Amino acid sequence: MKPLFVGWSGRSALPHLGFLALLLFTLVAGFGVLAFTLGVTVDDPGGGDFSGDKDITGVLIADPYPMIVTDKDQHTVILSGGGKRGVQAEARALDGKHVRATGGGVKRGDRDLLLVDQLRPAPGDAPAPLREPLGTWRLTGEICDGKCSLGVMRPGNKPAHKACANVCLLGGVPPVFITTTPVFGTQYLLMGDPQNHALPDALRDYVAITTRMDGTLERIGDALLFRTDVTRAVVP
Amino acid sequence: MSERYAPVGWNVTKIVYDAVALAVTGVYISVFLWVAPSFQHVTLPLDEYTMRMNAFGTCAFLLLSVILSIGPATRLDPRFLPLLYNRRHFGVLTAAVATTHAYAALDWYFSYGPYDRFEMLLRGNTSFSQTQGFPFEIFGIFSLLVLFLLAATSHDFWLRFLTPPLWKALHMTLYAAYLSVVAHISLGALQAAQNPFLAVVVGFCVVGVAALHVAASRRRATEAALMDGWLDAGPAEAIGEDLGVVVTPPNAESIAVFRHAGRLSAVTNLCAHQNGPLAEGRVIDGCITCPWHGYQYRFEDGCAPPPFTETLATFQLRIVDGRVWVDPVPKPPSTVVTPVPVP
Numbered sequence: 001m002k003p004l005f006v007g008w009s010g011r012s013a014l015p016h017l018g019f020l021a022l023l024l025f026t027l028v029a030g031f032g033v034l035a036f037t038l039g040v041t042v043d044d045p046g047g048g049d050f051s052g053d054k055d056i057t058g059v060l061i062a063d064p065y066p067m068i069v070t071d072k073d074q075h076t077v078i079l080s081g082g083g084k085r086g087v088q089a090e091a092r093a094l095d096g097k098h099v100r101a102t103g104g105g106v107k108r109g110d111r112d113l114l115l116v117d118q119l120r121p122a123p124g125d126a127p128a129p130l131r132e133p134l135g136t137w138r139l140t141g142e143i144c145d146g147k148c149s150l151g152v153m154r155p156g157n158k159p160a161h162k163a164c165a166n167v168c169l170l171g172g173v174p175p176v177f178i179t180t181t182p183v184f185g186t187q188y189l190l191m192g193d194p195q196n197h198a199l200p201d202a203l204r205d206y207v208a209i210t211t212r213m214d215g216t217l218e219r220i221g222d223a224l225l226f227r228t229d230v231t232r233a234v235v236p
Numbered sequence: 237m238s239e240r241y242a243p244v245g246w247n248v249t250k251i252v253y254d255a256v257a258l259a260v261t262g263v264y265i266s267v268f269l270w271v272a273p274s275f276q277h278v279t280l281p282l283d284e285y286t287m288r289m290n291a292f293g294t295c296a297f298l299l300l301s302v303i304l305s306i307g308p309a310t311r312l313d314p315r316f317l318p319l320l321y322n323r324r325h326f327g328v329l330t331a332a333v334a335t336t337h338a339y340a341a342l343d344w345y346f347s348y349g350p351y352d353r354f355e356m357l358l359r360g361n362t363s364f365s366q367t368q369g370f371p372f373e374i375f376g377i378f379s380l381l382v383l384f385l386l387a388a389t390s391h392d393f394w395l396r397f398l399t400p401p402l403w404k405a406l407h408m409t410l411y412a413a414y415l416s417v418v419a420h421i422s423l424g425a426l427q428a429a430q431n432p433f434l435a436v437v438v439g440f441c442v443v444g445v446a447a448l449h450v451a452a453s454r455r456r457a458t459e460a461a462l463m464d465g466w467l468d469a470g471p472a473e474a475i476g477e478d479l480g481v482v483v484t485p486p487n488a489e490s491i492a493v494f495r496h497a498g499r500l501s502a503v504t505n506l507c508a509h510q511n512g513p514l515a516e517g518r519v520i521d522g523c524i525t526c527p528w529h530g531y532q533y534r535f536e537d538g539c540a541p542p543p544f545t546e547t548l549a550t551f552q553l554r555i556v557d558g559r560v561w562v563d564p565v566p567k568p569p570s571t572v573v574t575p576v577p578v579p
Contacts, residue, residue, distance in 0.1 A: 016315045023319075024256055031264040031298065034437065038294055039272025039287070041433040047279040084349035153344075154283045158428030162369050163360035164345035170360075171349040204361070209368040235368060 048108030048151020056114065059126045060099045061220065064192025064199070065146075065174035066091035068101055068114070069129035069221035076129075076221030077101075078113040078146050078174050078190065086172020087116050088198075094119065098126035108150040111176075111188040111223070115147075134184070134217035139226065140236065141179035143191070143207045145169050149176060150188070162208035169207065175199060177226050180210070183217070189226040199230050206233045253322040257329050264295045285344040290425075292337035294434070297421065299330040300414050301441040308452030314557065324390040327410070331380075331387035338380050341373075372423035375416040382413035418442055459556060469493050469553075469560035472500065472578045480515035480524075485564035490515075491551055493560060494524060494535060499575035501535040502551035502562055508533075508569075509546065537572045555579065 056077055058070035066079035066087050079101065081087045100122040104115040145168035148156025155161060157178065169175055177189040193199055194215070212235075215228030268291035273281050282290075303326055309316040346356040361371040386407055388394075395403045418438065426435050469475075469483045475495040482505055484490040492505040492515035503524065505515050512528035519525065523532035523541060533540055538548030547569035553576045554561045567573060 016318070019315045020318055023316075027256070027260050027302070028263055031260050031295075032267050034298065035264040035267035035291070035295075036272050036275075037433060038437065039268040039291070040275045040277075041431045042276055042278065042282055042290075043428070043430045044278045045280065045282055049280055084347075151280075153286065154280060155286065155428070159369050159372075160424045160428045161345070162363075163356070163371065163373060166360045167346055167349045167351070167356045170351065170356075205363045205366065205369070207369070209366070235366075 043155065045154035045156070046108065046151075048106065048149070048154065048156070050151065051105035051107035051112070053102070054105040054112075054114055055100070055102045057098070057100045057122050059129050060091055060094045060097055060101075060119075061129065062088070062091040062095035063196050064225075064227075065190065067174075067190065067220070067223070068099065071098075071127060074130050074221045075112065076190075076223035078111070078150075078176075078223075079116055079119075080113055080147050080173050081171075082115055082117075084145075084147070084168045084171040084173060086174065087119065088172050090116070090119050094121060096126060098122045098124055106147065106150045106152055108188065110186065111150060113146055113150045129221050130219065132219040134219060134224070136214070137183070137217050137226070138212065138214050139177065139179050139183065139189075140181075140210065140212045141177050141187070141189075142210055143175055143177055143203065143230075145207075146174040146176040146190075149178060157208060159208050165207045166204045169204060175203065175207075177213075177228075184219070184224060186224060189217075189224045190220070192225060192227045194227050194229055196227065203230045206230055206235075209235060212236050249318070250322050250325070253318070254325050254329075257326050261295060261299065261329060261333060264298070265291050268295070285340060289337055289340045289344065292333050292340060293421075293425075294437075296330055296334035296337055297417055297438070298441065299326070299333060300410075300417060301445055303327060303330060304410065304414055304445050305448050308448040311452040312448070312455055327383075328387045328390055331383040334380055334383050338376065341376075367423075368427065370423045372420050372427075375420035375423070379413040379416040379420060382409050382416075386410060386413075414445070466554070466561040466563055467491075469562050471558055472555050472560050473558065475500065475560070475578075478519040480517070482513075482515045483562050488564060491562055491564070492524070493553065493562060494519070495578065496522070496535055496575075499535075499577050500553050500555070500560060501573065501575040502553050503533060503535075503538045503548040504551075504566065506548075507531050508540075508548055514548075535575055537570050539570045 056068060056070050058068040061067050068077045068079060070077065079087050079091060099119060101114055101116055101119045103117040106113040106115065142157060144157045145165040147168055148161065148165060175191045177191050179187045179189065191199060211233040213228045213233045215226050218225045269287055303323060306316065306319045306323055310320050342353055342357060346353040346360060349356060357373060363369050364371060389406060398406065421438055429435065467483050467485055469481060475481055475493065477495055480492045480494040482490045482492060490505040491502050493500060493502045496519055505513055507514055507526040507528065509526065509529055509531045512526040514524055514526055517525045517527040523534055525532050531540065531546060533548050538550045540546040549566035549569050550571050550573045551566060552563040552573055555576055
């Protein structure tokens with residue numbers, strides 16, 4: 001017969017106390033070392049973060065996704081709502097108008113997003129924002145929701161985050177296209193379909209993975225807008 | 237008729253076991269969440285919700301790997317048996333850790349939108365036709381449901397209600413849950429990871445668990461083949477130095493197993509002179525000595541020392557896990573069988 005371990009006897013473990021002590025130490029130390037190593041060896045999520053309360057004035061552009069081009073320096077700020085929601089309904093009524101928006105800022109590099117608390121008409125004329133067509137481009141990169149990827153979540157991209165990005169996009173948060181290499185000095189492009197509408201639901205199959213897409217680029221304020229037919233996206 | 241069940245029948249061993257399991261889990265979560273972030277090489281730290289997901293997710297995977305290793309480890313080395321004793325509590329703890337991971341993901345990734353979080357869990361990603369971006373959450377959901385089911389039926393009431401064969405079959409689904417967890421990690425976190433360490437850990441665990449099962453399975457098959465028809469002569473340590481014990485095969489003459497100079501050997505128990513009981517004899521001058529007339533035989537080949545010519549049948553021995561096993565098929569008299577050292 002093989003040896004037994006009878007837990008209720010309280011004595012079965014006694015002959016192997018040394019071994020069990022070693023086993024206990026190995027388990028605790030092993031788990032501690034693994035926790036430390038796995039907790040340290042994380043991929044750098046970059047420097048996107050909340051940037052404090054913001055109060056901006058500029059021209060509101062509702063399509064393909066809401067944005068404001070500021071009076072002060074023609075800086076383009078993407079607009080989103082609280083939680084995983086967009087502000088399309090509020091922006092629609094003020095399209096092309098001179099507006100003032102307040103809320104919490106999110107910033108990654110030179111790209112800003114405003115989590116809108118208040119959006120209302122501002123006095124004064126609405127100066128035409130700078131627009132410059134930049135031709136047709138074939139770009140490789142990753143579609144993300146503009147909110148998480150700019151710094152609300154760290155990390156806020158890659159396949160593990162795909163479902164979250166889709167929830168944001170379903171709620172109306174504007175998508176962005178993060179290119180693998182900079183285009184005109186930036187990797188964060190605003191997105192829209194070729195008719196300047198919001199992207200279709202088919203977009204969600206291509207979120208959070210590397211894709212190659214053809215489309216046109218336009219500079220609006222200081223941001224680039226990539227208009228593309230996502231149904232023709234290619235996974236390289 | 238009725239039967240009472242206490243929630244848990246506690247004893248000291250169970251309390252110690254659970255304390256160790258909680259300590260291992262507590263150390264892992266604490267180090268991951270509160271020590272490691274200070275040493276990350278990042279522009280800005282990962283957000284706390286993601287860290288929580290990662291900490292509890294990886295912890296659940298490692299705990300599952302340990303749980304699945306306990307069974308084969310005990311077959312390879314009985315000193316691991318104390319780990320088997322309260323494995324059910326280990327499983328319940330793992331289910332709790334996995335639930336914390338799932339809740340963190342549900343709260344961070346699927347909440348705060350205009351739709352119900354559980355609806356989003358199922359509808360957020362439906363790219364089932366793609367490898368990249370596959371809805372890996374589905375594998376996590378399956379594993380978590382299995383862990384829930386196993387945790388809920390871990391009590392003795394369910395063992396009795398379902399009957400041991402059905403209960404055992406149900407709890408073998410843990411292997412399916414483990415494979416599903418591996419798919420969950422491979423199609424999720426590993427798709428995004430640039431640092432290879434997580435992949436190395438997952439691969440090491442999967443290969444380790446598989447290797448332990450293969451080794452235990454081979455060991456069991458080898459033991460079964462080795463012991464086919466052999467006779468158990470009891471623990472080796474129970475045979476005193478220069479003493480013999482008797483093993484009696486069915487329908488055959490008895491066999492004497494001796495220990496001399498720390499080694500075991502076996503010969504027929506019948507003296508070649510008048511069939512005296514050799515196991516009841518003594519060891520004199522390094523030879524088995526018959527208690528009736530003092531006839532002597534060597535341990536290794538059953539031959540009387542020269543100039544005498546009597547010979548005995550010899551038998552093969554093995555020691556497995558400290559027990560002595562005897563091949564009941566006798567070797568022709570005077571066949572040399574090397575004595576087996578007692579470990």
